[in-house]
Amino acid sequence: MLIHKKAIDFSVLQWYSIAKLIHCSAVINQSSKFEEDKTMKKLLCMVLVLMMVFSAGAAMAESESDWAYIQGKGKLTIGITLFAPINYYDENNELIGFDTELAKAVCEKLGVEVQVENMEFASLVTSIGSKIDVAIAGMTVTDERKESVDFSDPYYEAVQYVILPEGSEIATADDLVGKTIGVQLGTTGDFIASDIADTTVSQYNKAVDAVNDLINGKVDCVIIDKNPALVFESKFEGQVTAVDGAQFGFEAEEYAIAMPKGDSALVEQVNAALAEIKADGTFDIVQQDLDGVPQLADFDPYQTVSGLTSSNNAGMGAIETNVIYRKNGKVNYVNSIDGAKMHTIKDRAKYQYS
Secondary structure, three states: OOHHHHHHHHHHHHHHHHHHHHHHHHHHOOOOOOOOHHHHHHHHHHHHHHHHHHHHHHHHHOOOHHHHHHHHOOOOEEEEOOOOEEEEEOOOOOOEEEHHHHHHHHHHHOOOOEEEEEHHHHHHHHEEOEEEEEEEOOOOOHHHHHHHHEHHHHHHHOOEEEEEEEEOOOOHHHOOOOOEEEEOOOOOOHHHHHOOOOOEEEEEEEEHHHHHHHHOOOEEEEEEEHHHHHHHHHHHHEEEEEHHHHHHHHOOOEEEEEEOOHHHHHHHHHHHHHHHHHHOHHHHHHHHHHHHHOOOOHOOOOOOEEEEEEOOOOOOOOEEEEEEEEEEEEEEEEEOOHHHHHHHHHHHHHOOEO
């Protein structure tokens, strides 16, 4: 549960009840009139006060869920970690990315505002239920994390990649044995590297620092999620290579939204929002950023978006639509976005069609 006003009120009530118990005992001790049955009255007073404490405890147990609390404050505080293309700032210093857009879409369905807290990945789980309400940060569902938090239904399947310096001879799982491996602290890559025999694991708060040390020869490889791995390969073209983790025997993993442990109401609401996002095409639009196709944040508000198709000149009801859009004065082209998804773009971002 989140630590909010109700919890503070309960603590105040506890202390008040204790004070009443002390006061009651003092009054009885000072009264000569009831000297004969002092013991009985003390016992009765203690029983009454204890009943108050336990009644308050029962009321607290039945108090509002995290979901009710979130509804009450009208916003969802979401913990994220910066790493492209999951969460990152663009050239205009605007926070965008796959999970960022997903967070906005979830909050829209929930009817609350989104508030983002940028944190180190290793701090996310311990902050859920206190500093943040939930975490949406490319977090993999693991049994270890399930002991501390509840997860939503999975929203994305990923796999770890191995980033190697250009020309490296590392090619199999056996080649990783005895190597120095860079990882982002608390991530799946961290867990995988720790299980490889005779390795030295170098942990970093930021993935880019691990890649920089790779380029500088301080680590032999870096294990990280596929999507940021491909971003680093592009950013450091000619210096590093990103290799599919399947080549090293890594299994696929699932991303999900992490929430406070034991609040089924919040889990149900978030799962319902995810299901609706997937059903109405919003998720497909959000996910396009991972596939190299512009996402909602790539479109300027109220610009003209042209849909071209042989079966529907307006591009609004076709099975597949090719989209031309303008961003910062530049004409761009996206293939095969179906009409329903175009409706989603129009409805969410208020774009004009021609």
